[in-house]
Amino acid sequence: MRNSIIKLFMLLSLSAVTFYSSADDKSEQKYVAITSIVEHPALDNVRKGVEDELKDNGYIAGQNLKLQFASAQGSSANAAQIAKQFVANKPDVIVGIATPSTQALVATTKSIPIVFTAVTDPVAAKLTPSWDASKTNVTGVSDALSLEPQIDMMLKIKPDAKNIGYVYSPSEVNSTIVLKELQIALEKRGMKIIAAPAQRTSDISTAAISLKGKVDLIYTTTDNNVVSAYEALAKVANENKIPLVASNPESAERGAIAALGMSYYDLGHQAGKIVIRILNGEKPGDIPPQIGNITQLIINKKAAERQGITLSEEVLKSAAKIIEK
Incomplete structure (x- = not known):
């Protein structure tokens, strides 16, 4: 009888230890660090999407979640410093928003899980070896878009367009990849791309002005320098009656006639789901990179009027x- 009581006591004690250990694991604070190459509406929406997805799944900042954010303010040197600081702090997951920030993270750690987002081609950017599960510490969500629907949209806005202007930063891998792919896609339709490089944000306006009289339309992607100075680009387009078409919806709010692309807020949510999977125990190297799966068309009627276009x-x-103002 005594032995039975002792065994029962030991079993209850073991159950209690298991219960409290499980409870501690559930209430244990997680640490997620987020860094972005720059702050502008598209990337800000990505960040908000990630944070809201965490919140929707019970990770509350200040309670069971430590959440840290740092912007590189458009500087690759700053991105490298932020990466070093984040890695030294040893978060559970680091989210890299845009290619330069994620490249800095990947160069700094091979062990802490990294989830990229707002990256067009992770393979070309050397973040992952392929689109398959990487077996490394890196995975994420790409904002890659099929260019054919983009060209279709350009022609719906300007049916006789032959020469397409492209303002971009030559130091951004995303932008140079799109430039090459767009050149090939346009040539198949008897069209031509005229590129206007702008290394700094302050160069955007000058680059746009250089296209005056040479192009029928200007197309922009999520180039971070361009998006950071989008109002300056739109001003040139308005003054010179050059239609402006974009690949990210936020740009329609800021002066593009049409923007066909992914919802960057939803892109953030999608990346946030991967962060949660890692916090719950999955390895990033077992999760294949994904591509954003929600696209939408935003039209700015006032921008069309300013740029001399009648929308069908x-x-x-x-x-x-449809934006009316």
């Missing part, structure tokens, strides 16, 4: 949102 009913009806 077909375009207006296909828009998820």
Whole structure:
């Protein structure tokens, strides 16, 4: 009888230890660090999407989640310093928003899980060896877009367009990849791209002015320098009646006639789901990189008026949102 009581006591004690250990694991604070190459509406929406996904899944900053954010303010040198500081702090997961910030992270750690987002081609950027599960500490969500629908949209805005202007930063891998792919895609349709490099944000306006009289339309991607100075680009387009078409919806709010692309807020949510999977025990190297899966068309009617374009009913009806001001 005594032995039975002792065994029962030991079993109850073991159960209690297991219960409290499990409870401690559940309430243990997680640490997620987020860094972005620069702050602008598209990337800010990515960050908000990640943070909201964490919150929606019960990770509350200040309670069971330590959340840290740092912007590199457009500087690769700053991105490298932030990466070193984050790695020294040893978070559970680091989120890299945009290619330069993620490249800095990947160069700094091979062990702490990294989730990239707002990166067009992780393979070309040397973040992952392929689009398969990397078996490394890196995975994430790409914002790569098929260019054919983009060209279709350009022609719906400007049916006789032959020469397409492209303002970009030559130091951004995302932008140079799109430039090469767009050149090939346009040539197949008897069209031509005229590139205007702008190394710094302050060069955007000058680069746009250089396209005056040479192009029928200007197309922009999520180049961080360009997006950071989008109002300056839109001002040139308005003054010179050059239609402006973009690949990220936020740019329509800031002066593009049309923007066909991913919702960057939803892209952030998608990346946030991967962060949660890692916090729950999955290895980043077992999760293949993904591509954003929600696209939308935003139309700015006032921008069309300023840039001398009459929008067809077909375009207006296909828009998820129409900006009237």
